[in-house]
């Protein structure tokens with residue numbers, strides 16, 4: 001039976017704390033295995049493509065991500081291509097070390113389950129490598145580009161107490177309603193011109 005956790009909203013002090021690493025024994029414990037299941041259910045229910053443990057009040061270096069093909073089926077294929085967004089299978093990321101492998105800045109609108117109802121343009125590096133442990137405590141290397149790299153940067157920032165609003169283009173902040181009304185279908189050059197981003 002799915003069990004959904006409460007997602008902490010911006011202003012909760014826990015979102016500003018640094019998360020601690022998990023030991024192999026902890027990873028394999030019933031408590032953490034159950035927490036991973038709960039985080040997966042909570043992410044699906046939200047719905048979201050990633051969830052970090054601090055967002056549910058646990059200052060642990062634990063992230064779940066998944067970009068499901070059935071969620072992408074409703075998105076304009078041109079937007080998926082522009083954003084280099086492809087399905088990502090369910091991944092559990094523990095004690096991650098993130099290395100930027102392509103510093104080219106890529107700017108798109110992002111949302112965060114802890115900043116509910118808002119979107120903003122957020123610059124991210126084009127590609128990253130993440131060294132981490134998986135849900136069994138085995139070492140894993142994830143090499144990612146495009147939207148997958150964006151999700152990893154967003155979620156791993158949560159483990160360091162950083163929110164996407166810390167690094168957003170301030171002039172781009174929008175309610176999610178207005179994001180879908182005015183911005184979702186525009187390409188990034190058009191958006192930058194309308195918002196006059198040179199002013200930031």
Ligand code: ZN
Pocket residue numbers: 111112113114154155158
């Ligand atoms: Zn977030």
